[in-house]
Amino acid sequence: MDPIGGDEEINKALREFEEKERTEQAASPIRKEESSPEESKMVGFIIRHSGGLIKDQRRAVFIVITLGVSFYLFFGGNGGEPSAPLPPPLEAEEAELAP
Numbered sequence: 001m002d003p004i005g006g007d008e009e010i011n012k013a014l015r016e017f018e019e020k021e022r023t024e025q026a027a028s029p030i031r032k033e034e035s036s037p038e039e040s041k042m043v044g045f046i047i048r049h050s051g052g053l054i055k056d057q058r059r060a061v062f063i064v065i066t067l068g069v070s071f072y073l074f075f076g077g078n079g080g081e082p083s084a085p086l087p088p089p090l091e092a093e094e095a096e097l098a099p
Contacts, residue, residue: 039057040064042064043057043060043061043064044060046060046063046064047060
């Protein structure tokens, strides 16, 4: 089989590279992620992407809970009511000012 189309040196180098790649893949087995079956994807994400700061599941769960409470308080913790009364519409003010 001639994938390049005639250049024997390139084909030889390609075959050598493929053989080397196969031997390296066989020598280094693929490592499975070390996560327990009860670990959620979010906890695993935090452990993997923390840069080594979070090393165990307990701390990662604490971070998830903290983030959840923070988002709730920041985005929806006031019960859906505005914090200050809304000003009256402009049309009502204009009607009051008209003689």
